[in-house]
Amino acid sequence: MTALLRAEWTRLFSRRVTLVTLVLIATLLAFLTFGFTLTRSDPTAEEVRVAGQRAEAAAILYDRNVALCEAVQSGTQSAPAGVDFPRGCDYGARPTADSLLEFGFSFARQWPQLFTTAAIVLTVAGFVLGASFVGVEWSSGGMLNLLLWAPRRWAVLAGKLIAVCAGIALVSVVYLAAWTGAFVAVDALGDSVSVMTFGDWASLVITAVRVALLAMAGTALGFAIASMGRHTSTALGVGIAYLLIYELGGIILFQLIGGTDYSARYRLSSWVSAWMNKSYAFESNPAYCDDKGCVPAATTQLGSWPQAGVVIALVVAVLLAGAFATMRRRDT
Template identity: 30%
Template sequence: MMRLLSVELTRLRWRRAIVVLLVACIAVPLIMLAGFAWSTRPFSEADIAEAKQLAAQEAQQPYIAEEIARCEQDPENYTGPGATAADCTEALTPTYQNYLYRQEFTLTSLRTDVGAAAIIIMTGLMMLVGTTFVGHDWNTGSMSNQLLFEPRRLRVWWAKGLAVMLVGAVVGAAVLATFWAGASLVAASRDVRVEPGLWSTIVETQARGVVAIALGGLLGLALTMLFRSTVATLSLMFGISIAGSLLIMTVLGEEGTRWLLPTNFLAFVLGGFTYYDGSACSFSPDGMTSGDCERHVSAMDGGVVLAVIVVVAVLLSVWSMRRRDVP
């Protein structure tokens, strides 16, 4: 088995399309981190000087003076109870801070936004890796040639599956570790406060992310071994992501959100996911909503849904490999 695994790892390494996908797997999350770090960068002296200039120009606009004059006639209506005419100038004159808005860099938002998106993208790319890896074998007919040397089909299946999972896990772990090492450097350079326990949450998220990435590769491979066609697998994935979601939401309404793939994926990776569900709202006697109209999916619940999908695909694929004739 180790010999076959080694052969499949070599085959993966030699496939140009897979190398391109793996490069994308490495580059995209790091580019996303760089983008996030750039868009949250602290303001420079030049930024502040430019903002001050813009604020000064804005303050010279006639409508500002007119607005202040109107405010001074009825300050409380403009700036709130207890306001005086003196408050109007301060409240209505543009300040340079108005021109300096950027999202704050926090590790919490990085984990739930960019970090989660990176894991989703890497999982999708690994699915493509798994798909194109064995799709090529079926499309070229080289699968039958391989079986002439190793006729134990399940061994061949698992050698390919393990190779894809191994590559997914190693690349996923390395990229996510690099991602968060970079994030911690950015946080340290900006004196960002790290909440207690956040790093352990991040580590757990990344560990589940690595599992998701590796299993994404396995799922792509299993589906392609089942359909024996890259196009069929990609069509199914596209169909499920679009038509499947529409069908679920049409049949189940807002409650269908629970069964959507992204909901369960995010629940598993982030350690739980909360979503809006109108049917969860409760109403007070005066007709106002009470409660938060939200539902929560735990990591375990999301993981079970994902595991069922992967296990069913693998079982069908293995059965097909064992039973069907090889072209």
Template identity: 30%
Template sequence: MLTPPPAAPAGPFSGLLRAEAHRFLARRSIRVLLLLALAGWVTALVVSLVAFETPTPERLAEARATQQEQIELADQGREQCLADPLRPADVAPDDWCGPPATADQLPLSLFLEPEPFSLSADGTTGAVSVAALAAALAFLVGGTFVGAEWSTRSMVALLFWETRRPRVMAAKLLVTAVAAAVLGLLAQALWLGLATLLQAVVGDGVTPPAGFWSELLGTQGRGVLLTVVGGLLGFGLTNLLRNTGAATGVAFVYVAIVENAVRALRPAWQPWLLTNNAAALVLPDGLTLYLGDRVDAQGAYQPVEYLLGSGQAAVFLTLVTAAVVGVGVVLFSRRDLH
């Protein structure tokens, strides 16, 4: 009996990409997630317009007077501390009594109720928060995309049309990465628009300092990268477990239980935690971690700090993502599907 020839592969890779993009956009669960995210943005806009208020000249003058009064009271307390005869002589004055009070330590916004929105103070912080939310959403989207393929068994049916499994997985990964990048860009653009609107309507009227925009845009760019990492991790983990709910549960247990246990029991391992690296990637100055105490030459305990930079975090997250996705691709290419 003659062996039948192997099935001819499907058309070019671009056709496979178009099919996967159509499949991605047709997923109802993904549409629901995106609509919920858009509803969240609208809610944030409404709440922010109600919560913030541009101060009148009278309120500004009153707040400045209160601020100056508090600075003077803090300085008086510091002078009394410095004059205290019981103050240890071997401890620096600023370490024992604190540094002189300044307006930076007691910002004017503390004395305004309701306070105005400050693009200078809140712009970068908001971009970091948006990056975290977008990465979590991308994780769910990536997991839902491939999880639906396994739950509906369309993954097996697809291989009758395209028999080359690595090409199938490459197309799905590329669509996931592009979708996550678009999601990250859209989320950061929406935040920039929201922050600009709030500054114009209920802002403090302060001009951002030099270097503000480069820092903000750099943070947003790294936030887009984090969103792509989140999408690919969600895809890779779900592809390994073949179930979106299981992948989401594993991620929740890791973040809520495993990482907190490591922080409590093995603080020196903190540079290898995913959420710490995610935060270090996006934060402008990286993330400073407290790794415990060490005994110095005088026998005193000194805190051990470690600066986790964005470059190191990017490399670590890339390696972890490549490992999770790579294992899933290898297993998909070799194991039997039924």
């Protein structure tokens, strides 16, 4: 098994698609770093003062609107004529001076968004690498030659899976380290990095671990689908069809209907969002107001990141079980 893992590890990083993917990721990092370098600037004392005044006024209006909306939707107050309220009284984030400052990059403020971007890039890259790593072997006949050397099918498939998941984990760690270092360097002239506490850095490290695990899950998904379909294009086709038809189609459909998006609980993207953002709100019959009056809100359930981890792990486990079952069935 050790020799098999060593051979698969070498094969993974000697493939052109792996090298091209690494180059594309490095290029993306370079472009983003250069772009943030151009937009980085520090606010002046006058800009900070003006932003504080604007935030104070906006926060008062925000609190007033939220209080009125909650009173109307709870039925304790009638709705004013001509006033529309958002579903669930969702007015967005409460205005702060930092959110109203018109200045460029701040690592302390923007690193969660940066890590979300990294998660998308690494997960997509992992899906493609996982699919191509096993799909090309089947379509080219390389898998059959390998099975002559190591006839234990499950061991061969497991070796490939471990190698490609470990590979994307290593790529994720290196990429996130370079990603963090590059943006810290961009922000080094400012003071946002210095104001980050130990808790902030601990949260950053934990988020990085979640990014790496998500990338490994995407790799396993691509690997499993391509293994069952015996071709890379099978995984790519299934992935694109799922995103366009089920994910995007469901969002568009419920937006057109204008009702509660009941499909959110059954979309993988919702649980991925909960995994990265620590929670995701699933609404069921949120409050709304029309010409006939207001309907109080029903319960709103939160999907936590541990729940999201279980859901993602179950999806990966089911597809991998199908891949291994197909591998064994075709051997008999």
